[in-house]
Amino acid sequence: xxxxxxxxxxxxxxxxxxxxxxxxxxxxxxxxxxxxxxxxxxxxxxxxxxxxxxxxxxxxxxxxxxxxxxxxxxxxxxxxxxxxxxxxxxxxxxxxxxxxxxxxxxxxxxxxxxxxxxxxxxxxxxxxxxxxxxxxxxxxxxxxxxxxxxxxxxxxxxxxxxxxxxxxxxxxxxxxxxxxxxxxxxxxxxxxxxxxxxxxxxxxxxxxxxxxxxxxxxxxxxxxxxxxxxxxxxxxxxxxxxxxxxxxxxxxxxxxxxxxxxxxxxxxxxxxxxxxxxxxxxxxxxxxxxxxxxxxxxxxxxxxxxxxxxxxxxxxxxxxxxxxxxxxxxxxxxxxxxxxxxxxxxxxxxx
Ligand SMILES: Nc1ncnc2c1ncn2[C@@H]1O[C@H](COP(=O)(O)OP(=O)(O)OP(=O)(O)O)[C@@H](O)[C@H]1O
Ligand SMILES: [Mg+2]
Numbered sequence: 174x175x176x177x178x179x180x181x182x183x184x185x186x187x188x189x190x191x192x193x194x195x196x197x198x199x200x201x202x203x204x205x206x207x208x209x210x211x212x213x214x215x216x217x218x219x220x221x222x223x224x225x226x227x228x229x230x231x232x233x234x235x236x237x238x239x240x241x242x243x244x245x246x247x248x249x250x251x252x253x254x255x256x257x258x259x260x261x262x263x264x265x266x267x268x269x270x271x272x273x274x275x276x277x278x279x280x281x282x283x284x285x286x287x288x289x290x291x292x293x294x295x296x297x298x299x300x301x302x303x304x305x306x307x308x309x310x311x312x313x314x315x316x317x318x319x320x321x322x323x324x325x326x327x328x329x330x331x332x333x334x335x336x337x338x339x340x341x342x343x344x345x346x347x348x349x350x351x352x353x354x355x356x357x358x359x360x361x362x363x364x365x366x367x368x369x370x371x372x373x374x375x376x377x378x379x380x381x382x383x384x385x386x387x388x389x390x391x392x393x394x395x396x397x398x399x400x401x402x403x404x405x406x407x408x409x410x411x412x413x414x415x416x417x418x419x420x421x422x423x424x425x426x427x428x429x430x431x432x433x434x435x436x437x438x439x440x441x442x443x444x445x446x447x448x449x450x451x452x453x454x455x456x457x458x459x460x461x462x463x464x465x466x467x468x469x470x471x472x473x474x475x476x477x478x479x480x481x482x483x484x485x486x487x488x489x490x491x492x493x494x495x496x497x498x499x500x501x502x503x504x505x506x507x508x509x510x511x512x513x514x515x516x517x518x519x520x521x522x523x524x
Pocket of ligand 2: 217218219258334
């Protein structure tokens with residue numbers, strides 16, 4: 174569904190150059206739900222805008238939904254849906270009208286647009302709301318409307334930019350359910366960006382972690398957690414044997430990131446539960462006693478911290494203004510025919 178190679182985007186404004194995306198490779202297969210995780214300013218939206226033809230890459234190439242990004246941007250747009258960061262629908266428009274209008278923009282006849290709209294509003298729990306003005310919707314309802322708009326033409330591949338940012342935990346969980354249903358009932362392939370660790374962890378089959386415009390890790394949430402940082406282990410020992418205990422741990426298979434303080438040895442190891450019996454034997458053989466032990470399963474934040482030296486949590490719940498500063502109508506049908514659109518650099522926030 175997506176195969177991108179060396180995708181790169183540089184912005185130059187007022188003599189200053191930002192390497193927003195530094196040559197990323199992305200592979201997504203049909204039916205996958207892939208998360209693109211990274212802190213503010215990492216390059217998520219820029220990558221998404223390239224993949225959805227809204228922004229021309231400085232270098233690199235991609236096939237999206239079977240069409241070449243550069244040679245056939247119109248083909249890409251016909252086959253994909255895009256729910257932009259922050260979404261944005263006309264505030265004075267009724268829900269049903271908005272959906273019908275969107276359908277007609279995508280070339281559906283009036284009757285088909287209405288029928289498809291009805292189907293989507295039912296699926297997304299918006300049925301009772303079709304006569305409401307969109308400005309009166311709650312955050313979660315509005316986000317579901319954005320999704321309906323992005324799905325009007327039954328795309329096989331949908332891009333979501335920060336689908337749940339700004340929603341309360343309950344609406345967020347509700348939206349996750351809708352996203353899962355889309356995948357399971359309609360076989361839609363989904364590519365979403367997020368800076369919420371929980372979202373990436375619980376929702377996605379696979380995660381790509383981006384930082385500073387580069388993909389720094391990828392894998393299933395479990396594989397990422399296991400491979401990159403491993404379990405955290407804390408051993409308590411008598412203070413006077415801390416150094417000897419640390420030496421034993423240092424010889425253990427796969428132990429890394431060893432930190433000692435008097436009476437305590439902390440380290441990481443791929444699997445804490447399987448490493449401990451061998452360690453206990455080694456302690457015994459040297460006549461040392463382990464006073465306590467604790468194994469902590471890693472979180473995605475540990476993964477990020479290991480990779481970048483920074484915590485992704487710092488950006489959790491941070492501000493959410495769109496990097497492109499627009500109130501796009503939430504689809505790839507923006508009237509920007511695949512050309513560069515640095516139109517918003519005035520409002521761009523450098524994270
Ligand atoms: N039109 C633009 N002109 C200049 N710089 C830009 C433009 N768009 C994005 N950038 C810069 O490129 C970098 C990546 O931005 P991008 O919007 O892709 O990040 P993001 O990962 O989506 O962040 P967020 O989580 O805040 O949405 C940032 O430093 C941003 O300021
Ligand atoms: Mg963004």
